[in-house]
Amino acid sequence: MQKLFERIDGLEDAAVSLTQDLIRIPTVNPPGDAYVPCAELIGERLRASGFDVLYERGEGTPGDSDRHPRTNIVARREGRRPGPCLHFNGHIDVVEPGEGWTRDPYGAEIDDGKIYGRGSCDMKGGIAASIIAAEAILQEGLPFDGAIEISGTVDEETGGYGGVAYLAGKGFFSKPRVDHVIIPEPLNVDRVCVGHRGVWWAEVCTHGHIAHGSMPFLGDCAVRHMGAFLEKLESDLYPALADRQTAMPVVPEGAKQSTLNIASIHGGLPDNFNGLPSSLVPDLCKVILDRRFLIEEPLDQVKAEIIGLLERLEKERPGFRFDVRDIMEFEPTLTDLDAPVVKAVSEQIEAQFGHKPDAICSPGTYDQKHIFRIGQLKDCIAYGPGILDLAHQPDEYIEIDAIMTSAKVMAGAALTLLSGR
Numbered sequence: 001m002q003k004l005f006e007r008i009d010g011l012e013d014a015a016v017s018l019t020q021d022l023i024r025i026p027t028v029n030p031p032g033d034a035y036v037p038c039a040e041l042i043g044e045r046l047r048a049s050g051f052d053v054l055y056e057r058g059e060g061t062p063g064d065s066d067r068h069p070r071t072n073i074v075a076r077r078e079g080r081r082p083g084p085c086l087h088f089n090g091h092i093d094v095v096e097p098g099e100g101w102t103r104d105p106y107g108a109e110i111d112d113g114k115i116y117g118r119g120s121c122d123m124k125g126g127i128a129a130s131i132i133a134a135e136a137i138l139q140e141g142l143p144f145d146g147a148i149e150i151s152g153t154v155d156e157e158t159g160g161y162g163g164v165a166y167l168a169g170k171g172f173f174s175k176p177r178v179d180h181v182i183i184p185e186p187l188n189v190d191r192v193c194v195g196h197r198g199v200w201w202a203e204v205c206t207h208g209h210i211a212h213g214s215m216p217f218l219g220d221c222a223v224r225h226m227g228a229f230l231e232k233l234e235s236d237l238y239p240a241l242a243d244r245q246t247a248m249p250v251v252p253e254g255a256k257q258s259t260l261n262i263a264s265i266h267g268g269l270p271d272n273f274n275g276l277p278s279s280l281v282p283d284l285c286k287v288i289l290d291r292r293f294l295i296e297e298p299l300d301q302v303k304a305e306i307i308g309l310l311e312r313l314e315k316e317r318p319g320f321r322f323d324v325r326d327i328m329e330f331e332p333t334l335t336d337l338d339a340p341v342v343k344a345v346s347e348q349i350e351a352q353f354g355h356k357p358d359a360i361c362s363p364g365t366y367d368q369k370h371i372f373r374i375g376q377l378k379d380c381i382a383y384g385p386g387i388l389d390l391a392h393q394p395d396e397y398i399e400i401d402a403i404m405t406s407a408k409v410m411a412g413a414a415l416t417l418l419s420g421r
């Protein structure tokens with residue numbers, strides 16, 4: 001391994017300039033800008049290292065159009081003989097920069113050992129680290145069995161439908177093609193992320209009856225009905241959620257309990273209205289709920305709990321009418337701590353840092369959900385450089401040291417997993 005690690009050290013300039021090149025392509029999602037040049041940058045570079053490269057457009061997936069094609073890249077390099085395949089999957093999309101930057105979000109400026117830019121940490125630094133890891137193995141001429149795959153996929157930030165979900169539906173994340181997956185998301189360079197909580201997004205509407213605002217007694221106010229529902233959430237649901245703790249190692253601490261965010265509320269006048277209101281009793285009010293649930297909670301129970309509160313109101317409160325629409329749902333995922341990819345990466349982290357890594361779970365979901373559910377592949381983790389808390393923040397950066405160390409961990413783990421040991 002020592003020669004491999006020295007080779008990686010020698011590739012530091014290459015790792016930095018690759019990360020910079022990726023940051024300078026503004027793959028902002030939504031809408032899904034510049035996916036093609038970013039996919040081609042990764043694909044053509046890997047082709048030069050002997051990878052077979054495929055571009056797979058998630059045709060017809062949400063947001064896909066000729067102007068904003070959902071173009072993914074999947075590259076595969078065969079080893080000396082058949083064997084297992086290790087796949088590195090990174091999402092190429094980034095969120096918009098937002099306010100508060102003191103650097104150019106697409107300038108990829110270097111300062112004090114850090115590269116700044118939108119997507120530097122989440123997760124172009126991680127993609128660069130996986131590419132450098134593979135290049136180092138190939139340049140050293142180290143023999144491996146099976147195959148190494150690297151993909152750059154789209155739309156993770158908006159659910160991954162045109163990216164990993166689309167590819168998983170075509171068999172790209174299933175056996176026998178792939179055996180082990182590492183997703184280099186920024187979860188801190190000395191931790192292994194083995195899963196995430198579940199998510200249910202739903203829209204709840206309450207209905208009323210429209211009338212003149214000066215005679216509200218002739219109507220029925222949907223906003224007041226919603227108020228009654230929100231009160232029920234406060235009095236009944238939030239205390240119950242606070243009592244539920246998961247055995248999963250979710251970070252940060254507050255996310256070990258079940259959570260509910262009321263993501264939006266709207267009733268009455270249209271959004272962005274700034275004229276004079278007409279005098280009306282609103283007959284519709286909507287909230288969007290973002291419910292994050294634990295592996296100990298079945299999804300049907302999570303839904304039934306909220307629908308139960310609404311049904312109680314229907315009995316208790318005259319005129320209360322509601323409906324609930326599912327927007328998105330994903331079950332929690334948890335990779336076995338004894339899984340080969342967890343062990344291989346943990347061993348390498350320990351070798352680099354001198355201590356055993358923490359196995360953690362993410363509070364939110366990421367593309368692992370599609371690999372589990374659609375690909376039916378359980379040997380999957382997130383591991384990569386970058387500080388989790390910097391994701392989506394202004395002045396996001398990636399530490400060059402972390403890119404280099406994680407590249408060593410990834411390369412070492414690849415040799416372990418592909419050596420048939």
Ligand SMILES: [Zn+2]
Nearest residue numbers: 091122123185
């Ligand atoms: Zn990410």
